[in-house]
Amino acid sequence: MIKQVKDGILYFDGCNTLELAEKYGTPLYVMSETAIVEKCREIRNSFLQKYKKTRAAYASKAFLNLSMCKIIEREGLCIDVVSGGELYTAIKANFPPEKIEFNGNNKTIDEIELAVDYNIGRIIVDGLDELSLIESVCKQKGKKMNVLYRITPGVKSDSHDYIVTGKKDSKFGIPLDDEIIFPAIEQAIKSEYVNFMGFHYHVGSQLHDNASHLKALETSLKLIKDTKDKYSYVTPEINIGGGFGIKYTDADDKKPYSYFLDPMMERIEEFSKDLNIERPEVVIEPGRSIVGEAGITLYTVGTIKDIPGIRKYVSVDGGMTDNIRPALYQAKYEGVAANKVDEPKTDTVTICGKCCESGDVLIRDAEVAPLKRGDIFAIFSTGAYGYTMSSNYNKNPLPAVVLVKEGESRIVVKRQSYDDMIKNDLC
Numbered sequence: 001m002i003k004q005v006k007d008g009i010l011y012f013d014g015c016n017t018l019e020l021a022e023k024y025g026t027p028l029y030v031m032s033e034t035a036i037v038e039k040c041r042e043i044r045n046s047f048l049q050k051y052k053k054t055r056a057a058y059a060s061k062a063f064l065n066l067s068m069c070k071i072i073e074r075e076g077l078c079i080d081v082v083s084g085g086e087l088y089t090a091i092k093a094n095f096p097p098e099k100i101e102f103n104g105n106n107k108t109i110d111e112i113e114l115a116v117d118y119n120i121g122r123i124i125v126d127g128l129d130e131l132s133l134i135e136s137v138c139k140q141k142g143k144k145m146n147v148l149y150r151i152t153p154g155v156k157s158d159s160h161d162y163i164v165t166g167k168k169d170s171k172f173g174i175p176l177d178d179e180i181i182f183p184a185i186e187q188a189i190k191s192e193y194v195n196f197m198g199f200h201y202h203v204g205s206q207l208h209d210n211a212s213h214l215k216a217l218e219t220s221l222k223l224i225k226d227t228k229d230k231y232s233y234v235t236p237e238i239n240i241g242g243g244f245g246i247k248y249t250d251a252d253d254k255k256p257y258s259y260f261l262d263p264m265m266e267r268i269e270e271f272s273k274d275l276n277i278e279r280p281e282v283v284i285e286p287g288r289s290i291v292g293e294a295g296i297t298l299y300t301v302g303t304i305k306d307i308p309g310i311r312k313y314v315s316v317d318g319g320m321t322d323n324i325r326p327a328l329y330q331a332k333y334e335g336v337a338a339n340k341v342d343e344p345k346t347d348t349v350t351i352c353g354k355c356c357e358s359g360d361v362l363i364r365d366a367e368v369a370p371l372k373r374g375d376i377f378a379i380f381s382t383g384a385y386g387y388t389m390s391s392n393y394n395k396n397p398l399p400a401v402v403l404v405k406e407g408e409s410r411i412v413v414k415r416q417s418y419d420d421m422i423k424n425d426l427c
């Protein structure tokens with residue numbers, strides 16, 4: 001168990017969270033290496049080893065720094081990046097370039113050049129003119145890159161509107177209208193400068209239902225068939241994206257990877273047999289499901305305001321700057337006073353941050369043991385899209401990130417200082 005309680009104190013991957021808060025300060029992101037590695041192994045067992053010709057590329061937008069790249073490399077996964085900055089981070093961590101896959105709906109020419117210079121494994125082409133840009137860079141540099149087309153499968157997933165990506169009206173992917181997709185496929189197949197590897201889709205994020213994945217798969221399989229019929233080209237690869245949901249609160253009906261992957265693999269096998277082709281290599285891109293539950297954030301309780309008959313606000317020393325998800329997606333979290341885990345939860349409070357925004361609320365109507373200034377409050381499942389979406393709003397410094405493993409802790413990202421925040425300012 002990653003979370004444990006001893007003498008009323010919360011322990012995380014063997015570490016006393018009060019001691020972590022004392023040693024490294026708050027707010028503090030705490031990531032369990034054990035939990036991350038367990039997830040990677042779950043992917044290995046239920047996908048990579050169970051099915052031949054498969055890859056898993058960790059979607060690094062969920063949580064990225066040099067140490068995370070090292071863990072992902074050690075666990076044998078590939079990495080998915082979506083910007084020059086993510087690509088640069090992976091390269092600086094000596095991540096094998098051939099295991100880097102580059103997504104994104106508006107790659108700049110500089111980013112494409114970086115990807116070509118480093119000979120990365122795949123570029124996932126997301127726009128109609130992007131292939132031509134890649135071709136011109138490859139021509140100039142005498143290179144040939146592996147590419148896939150990200151398609152818009154035209155399915156609507158059941159998640160927050162901001163994190164569904166597969167519906168037809170989307171900035172992501174190439175629309176599947178015949179007059180758009182087929183010339184694009186033909187250009188890629190015939191190109192001297194790219195190897196056309198196949199199709200990619202990502203239907204959305206934080207999904208607990210496999211319906212949209214399965215629907216999008218049918219669309220992609222039809223495209224594979226059409227590509228064979230029209231151009232006698234057997235598509236070598238299909239990337240089915242990420243989106244596998246996690247447990248933020250008890251209401252989340254989290255499913256194992258196999259719930260999503262087994263029916264899809266079965267369908268792809270059956271399809272390949274029917275079409276009499278070798279089954280394409282299947283790639284997944286999980287982000288949140290690898291790191292989400294592996295992280296907690298520790299805060300120190302400050303001002304408490306009890307508005308009689310209305311609400312009690314408990315302010316903590318972080319907020320929307322380290323976790324924008326409640327403000328942006330109305331995301332729900334759970335938490336506990338790390339020094340009072342065993343005390344009865346007799347109070348209902350709103351845990352809010354310290355930013356000048358009324359929407360800076362981390363948990364509404366949290367049931368807690370009575371809190372007072374100086375208590376350490378832990379919020380769970382903050383490992384994905386917390387640190388990577390953090391900001392310096394109100395010039396709040398970004399928290400440190402600590403990696404914990406079986407009772408040991410080490411800092412992997414230093415806390416920002418005030419000087420760090422103004423170091424690029426000129427006057």
Ligand code: LLP
Pocket residue numbers: 059062080103163165201202204205206241242243244285286287288289325329384385389
């Ligand atoms: N692959 C592609 C192409 C993606 O766009 C994404 C997420 C993933 C993989 C990984 O999805 P995951 O397994 O993490 O669900 N900031 C939002 C999530 C945005 C996700 C965008 N794309 C949030 O905090 O919920």
